[in-house]
Amino acid sequence: MKAITLIVKQVMKASLVVCFMLFVSQVSFAQAKPKGSPWPAPASAINMKNPVKSDPVSIKDGKQLYIKNCKSCHGESGKGDGTKAGNLDIACGDFTLPAFAKSTDGELYWKITEGRKPMPTFNKKLTDAERWSVVNYIRTLNK
């Protein structure tokens, strides 16, 4: 009887270790996702002017919309580490990188409007003004 308890205990210990290792490998996979292929916006989109002023009201709206629609993949701080990011084949990008700061508002607006699998399109889900406010908000993550 004692021997059985001992074996059961050993097995439980071993499976805990396996679970832990799986967890660790998941976490490191999530950070090492390959980048998607280049996703250039058309010149007309790049040159678009943002009609929504980046004031506290717009940024607050944008933040709420971001939390509801984007955070699950892009993560709270925009690093691409949302809870769903681990299930995607490619990386979500990192809004906090200097390279990201170089994109124009129009470019970001276009990408949010169009989407590209696995990122959904938001042209029906969010109004024009809402998408511009989300742009205003994600800019604040790059500081």
Ligand code: HEC
């Ligand atoms: C299902 C997960 C998912 C959701 C939800 C999502 N995205 Fe994305 N997003 C991605 C992925 C993956 C990419 C990279 C796409 C590629 O490279 O093809 C991406 C790319 C982007 C890019 C381009 C990044 C760059 O470096 O050019 C922007 C901007 C963006 N997302 C903004 C948003 C915003 C804003 C929302 C919410 C309104 C949102 N995304 C919702 C997964 C998601």
